[in-house]
Amino acid sequence: MEKTMNVVELFAGVGGFRLGLEKANKELFKTVWANQWEPSKKVQHAYECYSSNFTEGIASNENITLVPDSTFQNLNIDLLVGGFPCQDYSVARSLSKEEGIKGKKGVLFWDIKRIIENSHPKYVLLENVDRLLKSPSKQRGRDFAVMLATFRDLQYTVEWRVINAAEYGQAQRRRRVFIFAYKDNLDYSTEQQQFSMDQVLYEKGFFAETFPVEHEPYKNRRATVTLPSDIVDISDEFSFEFHHAGIMRNGEVHTIHTIPNSKPAITLGEILENEVDEKYYLTEAQIEKFAYLRGPKKIERTSADGHKYVFSEGGMSPVDDLNLPGRTMLTSEASVNRSTHVVEVDGRKRFLTPVECERLNSFPDNWTANIPERMRYFTMGNALVVNLIRDMAKTIEKIEAREHVSKTQLEFDLIK
Ligand SMILES: C[S@@+](CC[C@H](N)C(=O)[O-])C[C@H]1O[C@@H](n2cnc3c(N)ncnc32)[C@H](O)[C@@H]1O
Structure with a gap:
C-alpha cells in the first residue's frame, strides 16, 4: 500500500503550506482538514480562494477557537502545519485547581496546543514573524520560551530557524521564523539525540539539512539555557535572547546566530x-x-x-x-x-x-x-514563500521514509 501522510493545515490563508507540501510530493502529503477564517469579515476571500483551488479533504471556514476537540480526535494527523499570529503568550495559574494554567483568551497558539493534545501529530511545522523570538519588548524571549515549554510538556523536541527566503534562492527578502517540532518517541528523535546540539544546528538537524549554514556562529553569538520546569515561572520572570537558530530538547535550549550558506536569489x-x-x-x-x-x-x-x-x-x-x-x-x-x-x-x-x-x-x-x-x-x-515549504517538505519526506522503514523492520522482527 502506498504510504500517505495526513496533514491538517491551520490558519490556511490561500494555502501556501499545502501548495509547498504538494509541490514536494502530492501523493504523500494529503491535507485531510484545513481551517481558514478571517475574523469579523462577512465575505471570506482567502477561504473562497482556498476552497476553489483545493477540492480534496475538508476546508472549514470557522473560527478555530470554536472548533470542538472531537473534530481533531477523529483525525489521524501525521503533520500539523500553520502560520499563526504573534500574540501575548503569557500564562497564569487559575484560581480553580481543575482549570490549571490559563493563557489569555483569543490567543491562537493555545488552539494549536489544544489540537496537538487531541491528535498527537508526529510533526508540527509552524511559521511566524521573527519578532516572536524577542517578544514582548519588556521581557524579551518570554513568549517563545512559553511556547518551547509547552512543547516540552507535550513531549516534543523543537528546532527553529529564521529564514530569509532570498538567501535560499527565492525572489523575496522575506524573513520569517519556522518552527519544527517532532515527538520525542520517534526513531528520528532517538537518531537526533546521538548528535550534540551544535551538530544538529550546523549539520544534522531538520533545518541544517534543508537550509545549509556555515559551521560557525555569527559574531560568536550562541547561548545555552535550561527552561524553568514551571511554565508560570517562565511567564512571570524568564527572559532570554534567542538567536536565529536553535533547538529545545527535554527543556535544554541551545541557540546560535547561524550564517546562511546562501544560494543565488531570483531578482x-x-x-x-x-x-x-x-x-x-x-x-x-x-x-x-x-x-x-x-x-x-x-x-x-x-x-x-x-x-x-x-x-x-x-x-x-x-x-x-x-x-x-x-x-x-x-x-x-x-x-x-x-x-x-x-x-x-x-x-x-x-x-x-x-x-x-x-x-x-x-x-x-x-x-x-x-x-x-x-x-x-x-x-x-x-502568505509565505511556497518554495521554502517545498524544501522543508522534502526533508520531512526523508525523515518519514526512515521512520517507515524502521517500523516495517520492527513488524518484521516481531513476526520472526
Ligand atoms: C499569516 S496568515 C497565514 C497565511 C497562509 N500561510 C498562506 O499561505 O496564505 C494567518 C491566517 O489566519 C487566519 N485567522 C486569523 N484568526 C483566525 C481564527 N480565529 N480562526 C481561523 N483562522 C484565523 C487569518 O485570516 C489569516 O488568513
Whole structure:
C-alpha cells in the first residue's frame, strides 16, 4: 500500500503550506482538514480562494477557537502545519485547581496546543514573524520560551530557524521564523539525540539539512539555557535572547546566530511580467506621493501626552532595484504607502501586478484570480514563500521514509 501522510493545515490563508507540501510530493502529503477564517469579515476571500483551488479533504471556514476537540480526535494527523499570529503568550495559574494554567483568551497558539493534545501529530511545522523570538519588548524571549515549554510538556523536541527566503534562492527578502517540532518517541528523535546540539544546528538537524549554514556562529553569538520546569515561572520572570537558530530538547535550549550558506536569489527583474495593463502605471500625483513617502523626512509631531518630538526617517531609493530580490511584501501592498513596491520599466514607474506578487511568494500565476484585486495583494502579504515549504517538505519526506522503514523492520522482527 502506498504510504500517505495526513496533514491538517491551520490558519490556511490561500494555502501556501499545502501548495509547498504538494509541490514536494502530492501523493504523500494529503491535507485531510484545513481551517481558514478571517475574523469579523462577512465575505471570506482567502477561504473562497482556498476552497476553489483545493477540492480534496475538508476546508472549514470557522473560527478555530470554536472548533470542538472531537473534530481533531477523529483525525489521524501525521503533520500539523500553520502560520499563526504573534500574540501575548503569557500564562497564569487559575484560581480553580481543575482549570490549571490559563493563557489569555483569543490567543491562537493555545488552539494549536489544544489540537496537538487531541491528535498527537508526529510533526508540527509552524511559521511566524521573527519578532516572536524577542517578544514582548519588556521581557524579551518570554513568549517563545512559553511556547518551547509547552512543547516540552507535550513531549516534543523543537528546532527553529529564521529564514530569509532570498538567501535560499527565492525572489523575496522575506524573513520569517519556522518552527519544527517532532515527538520525542520517534526513531528520528532517538537518531537526533546521538548528535550534540551544535551538530544538529550546523549539520544534522531538520533545518541544517534543508537550509545549509556555515559551521560557525555569527559574531560568536550562541547561548545555552535550561527552561524553568514551571511554565508560570517562565511567564512571570524568564527572559532570554534567542538567536536565529536553535533547538529545545527535554527543556535544554541551545541557540546560535547561524550564517546562511546562501544560494543565488531570483531578482525582482526576473519575475516581472512583460505585458502589463495601463492601470498599473503610476499617475503624476502618485509619482509625487511616492517621491515624498520614500524620501528622507524630519517632521515635528506631538505625542498623546502633549510632548513635542521630531519624527525622522531616512530616504529609500525612489524605485525598487530590479537586480535584487523584492523587499518583504506586506498586506498593504495594494495601497500607496512607503513599503509598497514601485518598479521602473522602460522609463515608466508602476505598481507590481497581482501575478508578480504571487511570483514573489512562488505561488502559481493567478492562484488568487477568483477574488477581488485588493484582496489578491492582501492575501499575498499574509502568505509565505511556497518554495521554502517545498524544501522543508522534502526533508520531512526523508525523515518519514526512515521512520517507515524502521517500523516495517520492527513488524518484521516481531513476526520472526
Ligand atoms: C499569516 S496568515 C497565514 C497565511 C497562509 N500561510 C498562506 O499561505 O496564505 C494567518 C491566517 O489566519 C487566519 N485567522 C486569523 N484568526 C483566525 C481564527 N480565529 N480562526 C481561523 N483562522 C484565523 C487569518 O485570516 C489569516 O488568513
